[in-house]
Amino acid sequence: MQPKQIALLVACAWTLAACSTSQQVSASADRQRDTARRIVGTSLIGARGATAGDQEKIDDTAAGLCGAGVWTPSECKRHGRQ
Numbered sequence: 001m002q003p004k005q006i007a008l009l010v011a012c013a014w015t016l017a018a019c020s021t022s023q024q025v026s027a028s029a030d031r032q033r034d035t036a037r038r039i040v041g042t043s044l045i046g047a048r049g050a051t052a053g054d055q056e057k058i059d060d061t062a063a064g065l066c067g068a069g070v071w072t073p074s075e076c077k078r079h080g081r082q
Contacts, residue, residue, distance in 0.1 A: 036070045 040061065047054040066076035 033070050036065070036068070040065060040070070 047057045049055045049058055062071070062076070062079045065071045066073075066079075071079075
């Protein structure tokens with residue numbers, strides 16, 4: 001066998017092994033929402049609302065979470081009052 005054929009064979013074997021051994025995971029809307037709730041705010045590290053720029057980042061994030069249904073209506077209303 002030529003080196004190119006061997007490399008192609010090895011690449012195919014690795015691809016097959018990687019695709020066939022991965023665990024299936026549920027992608028339900030509830031699971032996605034829960035995951036989004038856990039990671040929300042990571043782009044806002046250090047933003048305290050002390051400056052207009054900080055507050056804009058916070059408001060944009062909250063608006064997206066409310067629009068996507070990640071936060072409940074009562075959580076969205078609470079953010080709007082503050």
